[in-house]
Amino acid sequence: MITNTLLIKLKERNNETIEKTKSVLLSMEGKIEVLRGIQVQVDIRRGESSYDILLITHFSSMEDMEAYLINPVHVEVSKYIAGVLESGASVCFDE
Incomplete structure (x- = not known):
């Protein structure tokens, strides 16, 4: 199983933007066949260095993850994220 994690720091770090972004990310659930699982967690610490x-996200293989990245649903979500993102970091690993 491939797990990909993405940390997101938003330009506007208010509750409204955080909740909208969480909703947009979760909107992919059930719409992308190769996406085996999705979780979105919101930071409760809210420190300056926090994301x-x-x-x-979980995938059966790297090929499935690559298919996810070009899926039209994911591409639309990525466009939204690009508009609200200040910075991000990612780690992908095989379980």
């Missing part, structure tokens, strides 16, 4: 959101 606001953690996205965790």
Whole structure:
């Protein structure tokens, strides 16, 4: 199983933007066949060095993850994220 994580720090770090971003990310659930699982967690610490959101996605293989990245649903979500993102970090690993 491939797990990909994405840390997201938003330009606007208010509750409204955080909740909207969480909703947009979760909107992919059930719409992308190769996406085996999705989790979105919101940071409760809210420190200056903290990221606001953690996205965790699961795939059966790297090929499935690559298919996810070009899926039209994911591409639309990525466009939204690009508009609200201040910075991000990612880690992908095989379980």
